Amino acid sequence: MRLVLKSETDVLKKVEEISGQNVFSCYQCGMCSAGCPMSEEMDLLPNQVIRLLQMGAFDEILGSSTVWLCASCYTCRARCPRGVDLARLMEAVRLIVLRKTKDDYIPPARMVKEKLPQIALISALRKFTR
Amino acid sequence: MRVGVFICHCGRNIASVVDVHWLKNEAAKLKNVVFCEDYIYLCSEPGQKFICEKIKELNLTHIIVAACTPSLHGETFSRTLESAGLNRYLLEIANIREQCSWVHQNTPKIATKKALKLIEAALAKLTYAKPLTPLRVPMIRKALVIGGGIAGIQAALDIANGGFEVYLVEKEPSLGGHMAQLSETFPTLDCSSCILTPKMVEVAHHKNIHLFTYAEVKNIEGTVGNFEVTILKKPRYVWEDKCTGCNDCVDVCPVIVPNEFDQGLGARKAIYIPFPQAVPLVYTIDLENCLNSKKLIVCENCFKACGPRAIDFLMEEEEVKIKVGAIIVATGYDLIPLEALPEYGGGRYQDVITSLDLERLLSPSGPTGGVIRRPSDGKIPKSIVFIQCAGSRDPEHGRPYCSKICCMYTAKHALLYKHAVPEGKVYIFYIDIRAAGKRYEEFVQRIVEEERVLYLRGKVSKVFRKNEKLVVLGVDTLTGRTVEIETDMVVVAPAIISNNGGKALAQILKTPIDEFGFFTEIHPKLRPVESPAIGIYLAGAAQSPKDISESVAQASAAASKVLALFSQKRIALEPIKAEVDVKLCKGCGICVKTCPFGAIKIIKKKKKKYAQVSKAVCQGCGSCMGACKFRAINVAHFTLKQLFSQVDALLEG
Numbered sequence: 049m050r051l052v053l054k055s056e057t058d059v060l061k062k063v064e065e066i067s068g069q070n071v072f073s074c075y076q077c078g079m080c081s082a083g084c085p086m087s088e089e090m091d092l093l094p095n096q097v098i099r100l101l102q103m104g105a106f107d108e109i110l111g112s113s114t115v116w117l118c119a120s121c122y123t124c125r126a127r128c129p130r131g132v133d134l135a136r137l138m139e140a141v142r143l144i145v146l147r148k149t150k151d152d153y154i155p156p157a158r159m160v161k162e163k164l165p166q167i168a169l170i171s172a173l174r175k176f177t178r
Numbered sequence: 179m180r181v182g183v184f185i186c187h188c189g190r191n192i193a194s195v196v197d198v199h200w201l202k203n204e205a206a207k208l209k210n211v212v213f214c215e216d217y218i219y220l221c222s223e224p225g226q227k228f229i230c231e232k233i234k235e236l237n238l239t240h241i242i243v244a245a246c247t248p249s250l251h252g253e254t255f256s257r258t259l260e261s262a263g264l265n266r267y268l269l270e271i272a273n274i275r276e277q278c279s280w281v282h283q284n285t286p287k288i289a290t291k292k293a294l295k296l297i298e299a300a301l302a303k304l305t306y307a308k309p310l311t312p313l314r315v316p317m318i319r320k321a322l323v324i325g326g327g328i329a330g331i332q333a334a335l336d337i338a339n340g341g342f343e344v345y346l347v348e349k350e351p352s353l354g355g356h357m358a359q360l361s362e363t364f365p366t367l368d369c370s371s372c373i374l375t376p377k378m379v380e381v382a383h384h385k386n387i388h389l390f391t392y393a394e395v396k397n398i399e400g401t402v403g404n405f406e407v408t409i410l411k412k413p414r415y416v417w418e419d420k421c422t423g424c425n426d427c428v429d430v431c432p433v434i435v436p437n438e439f440d441q442g443l444g445a446r447k448a449i450y451i452p453f454p455q456a457v458p459l460v461y462t463i464d465l466e467n468c469l470n471s472k473k474l475i476v477c478e479n480c481f482k483a484c485g486p487r488a489i490d491f492l493m494e495e496e497e498v499k500i501k502v503g504a505i506i507v508a509t510g511y512d513l514i515p516l517e518a519l520p521e522y523g524g525g526r527y528q529d530v531i532t533s534l535d536l537e538r539l540l541s542p543s544g545p546t547g548g549v550i551r552r553p554s555d556g557k558i559p560k561s562i563v564f565i566q567c568a569g570s571r572d573p574e575h576g577r578p579y580c581s582k583i584c585c586m587y588t589a590k591h592a593l594l595y596k597h598a599v600p601e602g603k604v605y606i607f608y609i610d611i612r613a614a615g616k617r618y619e620e621f622v623q624r625i626v627e628e629e630r631v632l633y634l635r636g637k638v639s640k641v642f643r644k645n646e647k648l649v650v651l652g653v654d655t656l657t658g659r660t661v662e663i664e665t666d667m668v669v670v671a672p673a674i675i676s677n678n679g680g681k682a683l684a685q686i687l688k689t690p691i692d693e694f695g696f697f698t699e700i701h702p703k704l705r706p707v708e709s710p711a712i713g714i715y716l717a718g719a720a721q722s723p724k725d726i727s728e729s730v731a732q733a734s735a736a737a738s739k740v741l742a743l744f745s746q747k748r749i750a751l752e753p754i755k756a757e758v759d760v761k762l763c764k765g766c767g768i769c770v771k772t773c774p775f776g777a778i779k780i781i782k783k784k785k786k787k788y789a790q791v792s793k794a795v796c797q798g799c800g801s802c803m804g805a806c807k808f809r810a811i812n813v814a815h816f817t818l819k820q821l822f823s824q825v826d827a828l829l830e831g
C-alpha cells in the first residue's frame with residue numbers, strides 16, 4: 049500500500065519530546081538492527097522503526113511487535129554512530145500507546161488483566177515509579 | 179653498433195610469467211648485442227645507475243630496455259641514456275609487461291618466446307635508429323583562456339598576475355558563467371556574487387588581461403608556443419568605450435522578453451545587461467528581439483535616449499587575430515533541459531522547475547527579489563519535493579556518470595528554503611548522497627538533522643497535477659514502500675552535460691572530447707589538467723562536472739602549467755617530425771589533405787613540385803606517411819624502414 053506522506057504529525061513531536069531524541073539524526077546505517085539481540089524475533093527491524101518515525105508513519109509502528117520485544121538493553125544506543133538513543137525512542141512509542149488507553153495512566157491491575165507483554169509492564173513501571 | 183639489453187623483472191609482474199634467465203641467455207646471442215642482463219626493478223635508482231654504468235663501462239651505443247610500456251617509463255630510460263652521454267633516441271623499449279606477461283599469464287612458455295620476439299623486433303628497429311636533436315622554436319608568451327566562468331576567470335588572473343598577457347574570450351555579454359546565477363554556495367553559504375564580482379572586476383581592470391565578451395573563437399592554427407587564433411566579436415550595437423552603463427536606454431525600450439540569465443523567470447528589454455553586476459557594464463542590443471533589423475530602423479528610442487551616443491545599429495561583427503603560446507579551455511557546462519524529463523512533468527507543469535531556476539528564485543537580485551515564489555501563481559510554496567539524479571547515473575538513457583554537485587546543492591537548497599519558510603516541508607528523493615569533500619558530509623548531515631529534511635531513498639515514477647497541487651509518486655527503498663506526496667512545487671536536479679558548443683570548439687582546437695562531450699585529459703590521475711594536444715590545458719566543468727572549489731583548483735593548476743611553459747623563451751619540440759624525400763616526392767598533395775594539423779604545403783622550386791613540412795606545426799602523427807603512395811614521407815624515429823624491419827622481425831620464424 050502506498051504511504052501517503054503528510055507534514056509532521058503531532059505523534060512524532062510527542063515521541064521526540066518524551067525521548068529527547070531527534071529522529072532526523074538517524075542516517076539509516078542499520079548499526080542498531082545489526083547489533084540488536086532481539087532483532088531475529090522482530091517484525092520490523094529497529095532501524096525501520098526510526099525510519100517510519102521519520103516518515104511520520106506512526107500507524108505502521110502500532111501494529112508491530114518490535115517496540116514490545118525491545119529489551120531496553122541499550123546495545124543500539126551504545127553503538128549508534130550518530131548518537132541516537134533508539135532505546136529511548138522505543139520507550140517513547142510504548143508510552144504513547146499505553147497513555148492512549150486512558151488519561152496517560154494505567155493502573156497495574158489493568159495491565160495484568162489485559163495480558164500485556166512483560167516488557168510493557170516494566171516500561172510502565174519505570175515510568176510511573178520514577 | 180654495440181647494443182646493451184636490459185631485462186626487467188618488474189618485481190613479479192614480468193618474472194612470474196616470463197622466464198627471464200632463459201630470455202637473458204637467448205637475447206645475449208642476438209646480433210650486435212654485447213651485453214645482456216636482467217634486473218629486478220630497472221626503473222629504481224640503482225636500476226638506472228646500473229644501466230648508466232654499463233653504458234660507460236662497455237661503450238654501449240644503443241640500448242634496449244625490455245620492461246613495461248614506454249608511456250610509463252619511456253621518459254625515465256631516455257633520461258638514463260642522456261645521463262650516460264647517449265642520444266635519447268637510441269633507446270628502444272620492448273614492452274614485455276602489458277604486451278606479454280600481463281596478457282599471457284596462463285601460458286608462460288609461449289609468453290617467454292614472445293618476449294624474445296619483442297626484443298628482436300626492438301633490435302631490428304633500433305638498427306636503423308638515428309640520433310635526433312630537439313627543435314627549439316621561439317615561444318609566444320601570451321595565453322588564451324576560452325570561457326569566462328569562475329574557472330576561466332581564475333586561470334586568467336593567475337597567469338596575468340604571473341606577469342604574462344592573457345586574452346579572455348567569453349561568448350556571453352558578461353563574465354561570470356553559472357556562478358553568477360547562484361544564490362549562496364555550499365558548504366560555506368557564501369553569497370555567490372559577493373565572492374565572484376570582485377574577481378570579475380579585477381579581470382576587467384587587469385593591465386595584462388585583454389577581455390573579449392560577446393565573442394567566440396573562430397579558428398586556431400599552429401601548435402604549442404605558436405598558436406594563431408581568430409576571435410569573432412559579435413556586434414553589441416553599443417560601443418563599449420562609449421557606454422557608461424547609465425541604464426537610460428532600458429527605460430525607453432518598448433520590447434520585453436524573458437531574461438535567459440534568470441532562466442526565463444524574469445524579464446529584460448531588447449537592450450540589456452544580463453544582471454546588475456555584469457562585467458563589462460556595457461549594454462547589448464539583442465537584434466533578434468529588437469524592433470529594428472539590419473535593414474529597417476523603426477524604433478530609435480534608445481538611440482535618442484543615449485547621452486554619450488554609444489548606440490550604433492550599423493555595427494558589424496569583427497574578426498581579431500592574435501598569437502598565443504598556450505590555451506586554457508574553461509567553457510563550463512549545461513543542464514539537460516526539463517523537457518527531457520517528462521516523467522517528472524518537466525516542461526508540462528510550471529511548478530516543476532530546475533535547480534538552476536531555484537537559484538534565481540533564491541537570489542536577492544533575481545526575478546522575485548529572493549522570495550521563493552512558484553511560477554504558476556506566485557505563491558510561496560508550503561512544501562517542496564526535490565528529485566536528485568534526474569538524468570544522471572542512468573546509462574540506459576545515455577548518461578552513466580554522476581553529476582557530482584547536485585547532492586550538495588540540493589542539501590543547500592533545502593536549507594535555504596527552510597530558512598525562508600521555516601514551517602515548510604522538504605522531501606528529497608535520492609539514490610545515494612554523495613558528499614565527499616572537505617566539510618561536505620557534515621554540511622548535509624547538519625541540514626538533515628537541524629532542518630528535519632526527509633530524504634527518501636528512491637526514484638520518482640510520476641508527477642501529476644491535482645487542483646493547485648502537484649502529486650509525486652515514488653518509492654522509499656529503505657522501507658520498501660511506495661510513497662505519495664502532495665506538494666506545491668517540484669525541483670529537479672538535471673544531469674550536468676557538456677556545454678553545447680563544446681563539440682565545435684573541440685574541432686577547432688583539434689583536441690578530443692569524450693562520448694559525453696567533456697574535454698579529455700591526457701592522463702586522468704597524473705596529468706588531469708592537460709589535454710592530449712600539447713599546449714592546451716583544461717579547467718573547470720568543461721572537463722567533467724565540478725563544484726566551484728574544484729574548478730578554481732583546476733584553473734590554478736592549469737595556470738601554473740602555463741606559467742611553467744612560459745618560464746622559457748624558446749620551446750623544445752620533439753624532433754619526431756615528418757620529413758620529405760624530395761627525390762621520391764611527386765607533389766601529388768595527398769599528404770596535404772591527410773594532415774590533421776595543416777602542417778604540409780606543396781611548393782614549387784626549380785620546376786619541381788614537392789611537399790614541405792612545417793616542423794613547428796607537425797605533430798608526428800604519421801598520417802601522411804601512411805597515405806603517401808610513393809613512400810616519400812617519413813616520420814623520424816618511426817621511419818618506414820624502421821617499422822618494416824620491426825614487423826619483419828616479429829613475423830620471422
Ligand SMILES: Cc1cc2nc3c(=O)[nH]c(=O)nc-3n(C[C@H](O)[C@H](O)[C@H](O)COP(=O)(O)OP(=O)(O)OC[C@H]3O[C@@H](n4cnc5c(N)ncnc54)[C@H](O)[C@@H]3O)c2cc1C
Pocket residue numbers: 324325326327328329330347348349350353354355356357360362363364365393394395508509510511512533534537583587590677679680683717718719720724725726727729
Ligand atoms: C543549481 C546549481 C547550484 C550550484 N551550487 C553550487 C554551490 O553552492 N557551490 C559550488 O561550489 N558549486 C555550485 N554549483 C556548481 C558551479 O556552478 C560550477 O562549479 C561552476 O559554475 C563551474 O565553473 P566553470 O567556469 O567551469 O563553468 P561555467 O560556470 O559554466 O562557465 C563557463 C563559461 O564559459 C562560457 N563559454 C562556454 N562556451 C564558450 C565558448 N565556446 N567560447 C567562449 N565562452 C564560452 C560560458 O558562457 C560561461 O560563461 C552549482 C551548480 C548548479 C547547476
Ligand code: SF4
Pocket residue numbers: 073074075076077078079080081094095098127128129130131132134
Ligand atoms: S544505528 Fe543510529 S543512525 Fe544507524 S540506523 Fe540505527 S539509529 Fe539510525
Ligand code: SF4
Pocket residue numbers: 566567568570571579580581582583584585586610611612671
Ligand atoms: S551528485 Fe548526487 S544527485 Fe547528482 S548525480 Fe551524483 S548521486 Fe545523483
